[in-house]
Amino acid sequence: VDFAFSTLGKMIRIGLQPDAVTVSTLIKGLCSIGNNGMAVQLLKKMEAGDCKPDLVAYTTVINNLCKNRLVTEAFDLFSEMLGKGIRPSIVTYNTLLRGLCQVGKPEAAVQLLKKMEEGDCKPDVVTYSTIINSLCKDRLVTEAFDLVSEMLGKGVRPNLVTYTTLMGGLCQTGRPKAALELFREICSGGQLPDLITYSTLLDGLCEHGHLDEALTLFKEMQDNDVNLNVVIYTIIIDGMCNAGKLHDARELFSSLFVNKLWPDVRTYTVMINGLCNEGLLHEAYELFRKMERDGCLPDGRIYNAIIRGFIRNEDRSRVMELVDEMVERGFHAD
RNA sequence: GUUCGAUAGAGGUCCCAU
Numbered sequence: 609v610d611f612a613f614s615t616l617g618k619m620i621r622i623g624l625q626p627d628a629v630t631v632s633t634l635i636k637g638l639c640s641i642g643n644n645g646m647a648v649q650l651l652k653k654m655e656a657g658d659c660k661p662d663l664v665a666y667t668t669v670i671n672n673l674c675k676n677r678l679v680t681e682a683f684d685l686f687s688e689m690l691g692k693g694i695r696p697s698i699v700t701y702n703t704l705l706r707g708l709c710q711v712g713k714p715e716a717a718v719q720l721l722k723k724m725e726e727g728d729c730k731p732d733v734v735t736y737s738t739i740i741n742s743l744c745k746d747r748l749v750t751e752a753f754d755l756v757s758e759m760l761g762k763g764v765r766p767n768l769v770t771y772t773t774l775m776g777g778l779c780q781t782g783r784p785k786a787a788l789e790l791f792r793e794i795c796s797g798g799q800l801p802d803l804i805t806y807s808t809l810l811d812g813l814c815e816h817g818h819l820d821e822a823l824t825l826f827k828e829m830q831d832n833d834v835n836l837n838v839v840i841y842t843i844i845i846d847g848m849c850n851a852g853k854l855h856d857a858r859e860l861f862s863s864l865f866v867n868k869l870w871p872d873v874r875t876y877t878v879m880i881n882g883l884c885n886e887g888l889l890h891e892a893y894e895l896f897r898k899m900e901r902d903g904c905l906p907d908g909r910i911y912n913a914i915i916r917g918f919i920r921n922e923d924r925s926r927v928m929e930l931v932d933e934m935v936e937r938g939f940h941a942d
Numbered sequence: 943g944u945u946c947g948a949u950a951g952a953g954g955u956c957c958c959a960u
Contacts, residue, residue: 636948705950747960808951942956
């Protein structure tokens with residue numbers, strides 16, 4: 609992002625004015641590094657200058673305010689945008705809708721939805737999927753399916769994201785088999801699942817004690833030449849560990865490297881946790897050290913996981929060593 | 943006409959919630 613801004617400086621110095629796309633891209637960059645304040649500042653600066661922010665620039669900042677749960681601020685900016693005579697798009701509405709859902713304001717979300725239905729930004733598949741996701745997160749899966757009927761009635765077809773969201777809702781409410789049925793149904797209708805669909809299902813199956821079914825699906829993916837990613841592996845490794853199949857988990861973990869997929873800190877956490885739970889503290893510790901040598905940086909959560917293992921094993925000196933180390937690195941023990 | 947800047951779905955220790 610720094611480089612992007614220095615390039616912008618260069619552009620301006622040689623007499624090139626950035627356009628709206630350039631500035632929106634920079635705003636998105638600021639947001640992606642978590643610098644919301646700068647993003648808002650840049651927007652304000654543009655408002656005062658020649659290159660006025662457009663709909664996309666506003667929506668980008670509104671989105672990032674929402675993502676940071678600053679929904680009130682997002683609506684303030686939205687009003688400001690309307691005041692400048694910029695008409696919101698469906699994306700702006702969907703963004704605000706998600707923000708409202710995320711901070712648990714369903715009544716406000718419904719109100720906004722009504723406004724969309726009455727205006728010229730009719731709800732689209734993203735709108736419905738956003739609400740369906742919110743309902744599923746609140747475990748209101750029946751209501752989520754009702755909304756599917758409603759969207760169909762309005763001529764909006766659910767897509768893979770919608771279905772994956774519903775599968776997640778079914779899994780979360782303890783019905784991974786129903787999720788699997790829905791999966792089969794959409795597949796037989798010609799829908800190609802993606803990795804998020806698979807990982808949602810695999811996690812749900814593992815979570816509810818159906819490692820066998822998960823492994824069947826996992827094999828099916830390989831038979832169908834699906835390109836696996838590290839998330840898929842992590843889910844299966846975790847499922848194996850939780851089912852007491854540590855040997856299989858270890859083997860699958862090793863196969864990651866063979867397949868040129870690099871475990872990330874979550875994969876290591878799952879594997880280390882599995883080792884700790886079987887009392888293999890030495891192996892867990894070795895893996896923890898190897899992780900960093902292999903270029904994967906630890907975070908606070910993996911420290912907590914391994915420390916917990918040593919606490920259960922009453923290895924006071926290791927606990928002290930690791931707690932000191934994590935604090936020194938700016939993480940806090942939970 | 944198309945593409946290039948904005949919106950929805952997946953994985954980790956413990957705690958909390960249920």
